[in-house]
Amino acid sequence: MFFNSVSFAIFLPIVFVLYWLVFNKSKTSQNTILILASYYFYSCWDWRFLFLLVFSTLLDYFSAIMMENSSTDTKRKIWLWLTVGINLGFLGVFKYYDFFASSFAVLLNGFGLKAHPYLLELVLPVGISFYTFHGLSYVIDTYYKRITAERNFIDYSLFVSYFPLLVAGPIERATHLLPQVKIKRDFNFEKAKEGIYQIIWGLVKKVVIADSCATYANAIFDHYESMNSLTLLLGAVYFAFQIYGDFSGYSDIALGTSKLFGIDLLKNFNYPYFSRDIAEFWRRWHISLSSWFKDYLYIPLGGSKGGTWMKVRNTFIIFIVSGFWHGANWTFIIWGFLNALYFLPLLLQNKNRANMDSIVLGRNLASIKTLVSMLFTFSLTCFAWIFFRSKSIVEAFGYIKRMFSNFHFESQYLNNERYNFELLLLVLIFVLVEWYSRTREEPLSGKFSWIKVTLALIALLTLGVYSDYKEFIYFQF
Amino acid sequence: MSKFILFIIKILAILFLAALLLDVLYTSLYSNVVNTTKFDFIKNQHDKHFNYVFMGSSRVVNHINPRIIDSMTNKKSINFGVMDAKPKDIFTLLQLMDLYSIQSDTLFIQTDYYYNSRDKSKFLYVDLLPYIRDQRIITSYFRDEKDFWSLYYFPFYRYSKNSSKLGVRELVVSLKRKNIFEQDKGYIGLKGSDGKWQRELPKKLKKNSFYNDSIKNYLNSTNNIAIFFTAPFRPDTKNLFFVSQLKKEYQMFWDFSMLISDDKLFKNGYHLNDEGAQQFSQQFSNTIISKQ
Incomplete structure (x- = not known):
């Protein structure tokens, strides 16, 4: 069910x-x-x-x-x-x-x-x-x-x-x-109402964003040998939004459902793709698992109390174990290892807790730097997702090799009967909605909530993918 | 709790109203503005008379070029083949032809491995969905669907369920697109020859096939002249003897199954390419002329 x-x-x-x-x-x-x-x-x-x-x-x-x-x-x-x-x-x-x-x-x-x-x-x-x-x-x-x-x-x-x-x-x-x-x-009406908003938004993330991205990501990853650089790049981006929409959508529905019974669950996602560095990403992505590994593995191993070597060793252990937790495949281990590598420079420079404040963008140079940092972190994440999505290490390296050697950037018609770029507008709209609601649990509550709920329901009806029924990715873990 | 119940009722009301309005909008656009499908093309021929109407699956869509038939026979023909069409689809289209007053002197109906099927074309299924409430014939076409009740009564369900074919993207694209079937009177040629897709025909023909009997009975009751035929298969097709069993089922049957042997004229095991279709259409015309 x-x-x-x-x-x-x-x-x-x-x-x-x-x-x-x-x-x-x-x-x-x-x-x-x-x-x-x-x-x-x-x-x-x-x-x-x-x-x-x-x-x-x-x-x-x-x-x-x-x-x-x-x-x-x-x-x-x-x-x-x-x-x-x-x-x-x-x-x-x-x-x-x-x-x-x-x-x-x-x-x-x-x-x-x-x-x-x-x-x-x-x-x-x-x-x-x-x-x-x-x-x-x-x-x-x-x-x-x-x-x-x-x-x-x-x-x-x-x-x-x-x-x-x-x-x-x-x-x-x-x-x-x-x-x-x-x-x-x-029974608390306000809590139950919040729950319903969260369920609707979770469904939008899953059925509209994740499942739409899935049709493109699958078409690209399953036929990567015949794809050009632009398509492969987009494939990684689509998968990034597929897995985010899928898992955070699931978490939103879980949290919302629980609120209907008067029980609050731990927040699992906090707009991770707006992270300015990889440490911040891991404080925002699958929070309950990251904090589990921190409390029950990293700290018992000595955490950051020992010397540099100890910190590096422990960091690699928790990232690799975290990768392995996702599935019994070398691809997940490499994915974890890659994230540890991303984390390493921050750890060595003692900057892994540099971005603890909330993200603010304005019309100044600092905002450009923030924006570039977010894009850079997102790119690193997308690159690591290639390993997470690929069926084998060979496939992942084949995908990456072709992405950086093909150098063709024209539009390509995929076997889901769509052009490679067609989903970008939907993804962009989703990013903007997420950006403007990043201080809240979901974007539907607050002012004009009935208009926003109506738009979300219309999005579910018209943009949802129902023909290719897909289960949640994280159920396999 | 009463406030919450009211809140849920409001959400459900919005959902229902949105679905209802979207259903009306989509149905109106798909029925009146969009003109891209093979069914639209067939419907557009209302009140017209043709000497020859060709019906069947992709093995008619991609094999019979009416322009060649017309030029060789000096008659007026049209290709009403529908991709993936099975006996049930042919039976439905025959009834719809009468409904739209499309007349023909002779019907040519392609028959082959689909003879045994009770299924329906996934293409005609999508083409006809916007019209499910329009005609009794179309309604009954969907009546054996497990979710018929939802398809028929639940607003917008049919569009959501088939979002990849009838979704918002398809609708927007379809509004701008022309009907590709108009160009060659329903014929679409296939390019190249990829050599794959070897076809294996069934070994046995099922007797008492409901929709095939329905087609025969319908043709008898409407006094339509119909000639059944089997289009060419690539010679490596397995169980070609199935066609000889088919032959026994029809009074008028033309067997072209082994007419073309050159692999280069086939797109795959059971579809001719454009060049092959030209040859077949010419041969078919010659057969018509010779039998007149």
Whole structure:
């Protein structure tokens, strides 16, 4: 069940009505209906994987309690590593086993040893990377005594399986979400209205921007050998907007949906393509994952407390692991490595926290510098996206090689029956809308909201791509 | 909560009104202003009389050049072939021809591997969508669609669902574009010869084919003279014996399936290129003359 599907449009109002009108007597009844709805939501993909979700919930719930009840630090540590090991073990088997087995076989074959790896070829349970990290953050926070173990199983189950964030985040923190599920929610019209605006804007991002860009990006990436430099350049730009519209659109719908139930989720995107350097980009892109890696990997590794070498090492580790988190493919690892390389000069010059202020443009030289910085950062990001989008390293290098060697910049007719430049106007309008609403969560609220909502609905009807139904990219992670 | 319900009702009302207005606008433009599709071309021939009307799939669109037929036979012909057309499409077009008072002395209907199909042309499907509420014949064409109810009743659904073919971009482009079928009376030639797309015909012909029977019954009831034919296939086509099974299904059947053997005259396994179409149209004219 996708957020942009008819079934979700039926599911959501039913849950909303049950939640506020039937099961609103107590916090427990509210949480129970949300858990049931979440399990139903998850089972719509594959009910067989529901056991994994339930198992992960039970494991983290009991481990945290056992950890808290442990009399010695050693016992606490054993419970921590056992839980982390089992959680990552599941993730490893389902997501990474085949990658490691086949990569190892390639390595052995390189040494002349004929290896035939045994591959499991398992279907990846949807959302496994998200709910595993979600649960891990809770267990680690309990271990470090940042929080106390949750004793109420219903509350904890909802924290893990809450359907708006279940399959593609944001990756919540117990400190943020658990306090909200532990109290009875009262209906708040303003919050619900904000939620609806965010859902509509998320749909525009997904159906109008991401899916339109997808038809062009697919046509270009899938036939890159016959494309000219301009088309390949545009292909990278279209994919940049595809993945942004897709994932931030999903996050907007998730946040908006959650607001309908009176629960705020962590903000996941903050207009990342207006970043002035790559450090700022990573503070604005997939914020819940970046901060997860910072808190649970970078800082435990020593963070920036050690010398330069330590900082560089830790930076590369979190970027490469972050890339690998996205998928079991060398392309994601290179993508992470590339972002670490981009980050390195800032780190060495101690400028990685240089652009913490809000972005202001005026008619002065500083604004030109800001604009150039944003364009430069966007170009670096687009270049890295080529690896993220390509099916293999060879394909990515082939794409880049052709982009910088072809030197033909004329318009080209693509196999989606469109010219390569045709989408630029839509992308430009989207950028302008985003720019003027960059201080808010979405552009529809505020003055003239009804006019803006009407325009968004018209955009959904007339510019949305419905003929080639596409799922959200991040569901595969 | 009542404020929120009112808020949602307003949004749904805006959505419905927007869809309704857009539906009226798109339908009006597609029905009255846009003139780019093969169906538009066929509709434009209303109240006209032709000696020969050719019907069928792309193997008519790309194979029969009416200008050659006209010059060789001194008659008036037209190409009503529709890309991807199957028996259901032919049956619908036959009824629409009567509706638009398009008369013909002889109908030439191409038949081949599509004989067994109960599906419909994805091109005619899109061409006819704006007219779904106009005519009973067109309505019934869509009645077997799973989402017929939404296509027919839900405003703008048909345009959103087919946005890549009937979307805003297509609409704007179509407003400026001329009907390419006008130039050669419905014929579109293919260039070059890429050698790919080898066709494999079915091994068996399905008996009691609903739409083929409907075509035959319709032709009988309207006293139309119809000659069925199979256009040339490249000789490497598999199961060519299927055509001999087809032959038995029709009273009047002309078999051109093995008429052309030169690979250079084929765009691919089952489409002649422009040069091949010229030869075929000449041969077809000769056959008409010889049978007169």
